[in-house]
Amino acid sequence: MLLLQLFILICLGLICYQDMRYRAVYWICFPFLGILLLLFKQQHTSMYDVLTESVYAFLFIGIQFVLLSLYFSLKNKRFINITHQYLGWGDILFLLAITFYLSPVNYVLFYVGSLIVVLLYTFTQQILLKKVNPQIPLAGLQALLLCFVLVFSLINPSFKLYTDSWIYGI
DSSP states (O other), X not given: OHHHHHHHHHHHHHHHHHHHHHSOOOTTHHHHHHHHXXXXXXXXXXXXXXXXXXXXXXXXXXXXXXXXHHHHHHXXXXXXXXXXXXXXXXXXXXXXXXXXXXXXXXXXXXXXXXXXXXXXHHHHXXXXXXXXXXXXXXXXXXXXXXXXXXXXXXXXXXXOTTSSHHHHTO
């Protein structure tokens, strides 16, 4: 199990490095990450629960993408495909891959929390470094945050992202 966690951390590190350095990630990293996360979570819960919780997260992220596309389409008074200018395929694939690990509540918390951290990082970079780059390495920064969270869960075994028990104090 420790070896599986190490492979997950290496895969997340690779995604972070590629996205930060090249603003692109080899697509194969995302299915590989999804499979590793699925295998890890499946050791702690049934495959039925893993797939059921993944469907909830897929629906959540799907609704987000539809609402974003609708918002930008209404704003620009024409249909906007958010994958052309606003969101990269790597970002989408990363968000889909992590659905196989995070419980639905943890998925929403990680999604919202990581978006806030990425926005703060971007604003800080623009203000302090006077560095304006329209491409934000969203998947890379989220992968880095997930690395930190996974390392924290290794140190603190009661903190498990594949279940909501840490939230409810169970």
